[in-house]
Amino acid sequence: MSAQNENFKVKVNTEIGRLRKLLIHSPDSGLGKVVPSKAQDWLFEDIVHLDTIRKGEYDYYVKLLMYFLDPEKIKGKLAHIDSEEANRAFFKPNDPQFHNSQAVVEVQNLLAEILENESIRKKLVAAVAAIEGCTYKLQLKLVDTAPQELAEIFISGTLADDTMIFAPIPNLIFTRDVGTTINKHILLNKPAKKARVRETLLMRYIFFNHPYFAEYQNNIIEIPDPTQHFLRPGEETHYRTTLEGGDVMMVSPNHVLIGCSERTSEEGANEAIKLLFEQDVVEKVTVVKIPSKRDYMHLDTVFTQVKRNTWVILNSIAHSPKYNASEPINFLKEPERLEATTAIQFNKNKPGEPKYFEHVEALLNDISQNDLGCTEPTKIIYSGNNTFPYDSREQWTDSCNLLAIKEGVVLGYDRNDKTVEAFEANGFKVVKVQDLIQDLESGQANADTLTDTLILMPSAELSRARGGFHCMSLPILRDDLS
Structure with a gap:
């Protein structure tokens, strides 16, 4: 096992x-x-083309992260990395020439x-x-399997001879959902779906056993x-304590948002609030209840x-949907009314x-103005530029993620065109990742001085998996805001 990095914070x-x-x-x-008959059981909406995701989409993500987080690994070496043999090794975890970054981990x-x-x-295999x-x-x-090969088997479900011995865990690319860093603590998830149980187990072993996290084991929640949940009737469908990282946001040093959704139950949010307060991790937790629908998920x-x-x-x-009781067909709006979003904030002190917040925008404004001390008005950029049907279409392909x-x-x-227009209307530069990487390599762009920019990432196959780059990241270290 690699030696502990004393600078790993x-x-x-x-x-x-x-x-x-x-x-x-x-x-x-x-x-x-992933096969069509099992795609939804494994929480995928569609089957994806692996080589396109790897070489034409996700690789750009890793390269961009390197330029921002670990430039010594990539700057001046891009041409070599892009060569076929080196490219394969640089992005393959069990290859001796893998980048092995301690920032893009x-x-x-x-x-x-x-x-x-x-x-x-032995314990994890058992x-x-x-x-x-x-x-x-x-x-x-x-x-008796070599550690690097065994790690790949645990994730892919496949032996070296391409024999599948159990299901893959394709959702592990969405690392956000396995946990959330809250100040110097890590809140582990409790998945709602069977398809994510193995990845949760693997991540628990990593956080409690890898030297990187040795100093933080007492900070893992x-x-x-x-208590005695196994005696409750209907435990499979009712009173389940579930919580996934996509429903947890660290919005300011003393404030966490927790979503109650298709994947995080009220019981899960309640347990998280109690633990966060008991361990003095934060002072405020706001619970945001969103419709329990696959459209939204987290x-x-x-x-x-x-x-x-x-x-x-x-x-x-x-904004909560408007409900007008005087309309003759108001009963048709009743299901929509029941899906109204609510936000309730709890304070440890x-x-x-x-x-209570009237609507989610009021909550976001409160965070910007009161938690983060903004002097400028709060701006809201809407999915699909708030135009039907692009708002819902583009949210489905992660315009808000x-x-x-x-x-x-x-x-x-890059596929969410109307949302891109909304960003441009709000003063953001829009750049394709392919162009930005070349500019970062040549020195025409500087990661430290880049401001107000939406970077467009290729998405033909990645978007089929139903998750954007917020989902595909588990931040463990960010700078404080100045």
């Missing part, structure tokens, strides 16, 4: 501070094995490193074998099941932050005195 206190370290997982062979590498410890390897119902002989075979699919005073959001979530590399510099999909 964990701290995130906003969504937009300059990004310094994050966890990602590059698309693995398991994505290329590959989950599969961390997993392989903890598996070098025989005791950990746990995975139990979850997946493996035979004891297969369990013994996996224990796990969500328990309710809080970060309906809004994300761009700057202190700028947010991108789906308009129908921003004022128990029993929750604060943006990753801020630094304040005002965000990554989004």
Whole structure:
């Protein structure tokens, strides 16, 4: 196992501070094995073309992250990295020539490193074998498998001879959902779907066993099941304690948002609030209840932050739907009325005195003005430029799921044309990642001086997986806002 990096810090206190370290997982062979009959069980809307995702889309993401977070790994070397053989090695976690960045951190590498410890390897193999119902002989075979190969098997579900022994975990590319960094703590998820149980187990072992996180083991927060939950009737469908990272946002040093959604239950949010307050992690938690629909899935699919005073959001979530009882056909609007979004804020120092927000935009304005001290008016950029039907179409392809590399510099999909127009109307430069990478390599662009920019990322295949770059990132270190 690699030696502990004494400079490896964990701290995130906003969504937009300059990004310094994050966890990602590059698309693995398991994505290329998703079949139509199982796609939705594995939480995919469609099957994807693996080579296109790897070489034509995700690789640009990794390159861009390198220029911002670890430029020594890439600047001046781009031509070599782009050569066919070097390119394959640079992006392949188990290759000796893999980039192995300590800023753009590959989950599969961390997993392989903890598996070098025989005791950990035996325990994790036994746990995975139990979850997946493996035979004891297969369990013994996996224990004797080399750590790098075993890490790949755990993720892809496939042996070196291309034999599938259990399902892949294609959602691991969405590293945000396995946990959230809250100040110097890490809140682990409790998945709502069976398809994500194995990835949660793998990440738990990484956080508790990898030397990178040794100093933070007491800061890892796990969500328990309710006491004697196994005695409750209907446990499979009711009273489940679930929480996923896409529903958790660290918006200011003392304030966390938690979404109640298709994936995070009220019970999960409640347990998280109690633990965050008990351990003095934050002072405020605001719960935002969004419709429990596949269209939305997580809080970060309906809004994300761009700057202190700028947010991108789906308009129908921003304001509760209007309901007019005097209309003759008002009963048709009743289901819509029931999907109204609500936001309630709890303060550790004022128990029993929750604060209610009229709508989500009021909450975002309160964060910008009061938590982050903005003197400028809060700006809202709407998905699809708030134009039907592009608002819903582009939210479906993650127009609201943006990753801020630094304040005002965000990554989004190139297919969301109307949302791009809305960014331009709000004074943002728009640049294709292919062009920006060339400019960063040549010195015509500078990562430190780039401001107010929407970086467009190729998305033909990635968008089929239903998740943007906010989903595909688990920030573990950001700078404080000045």
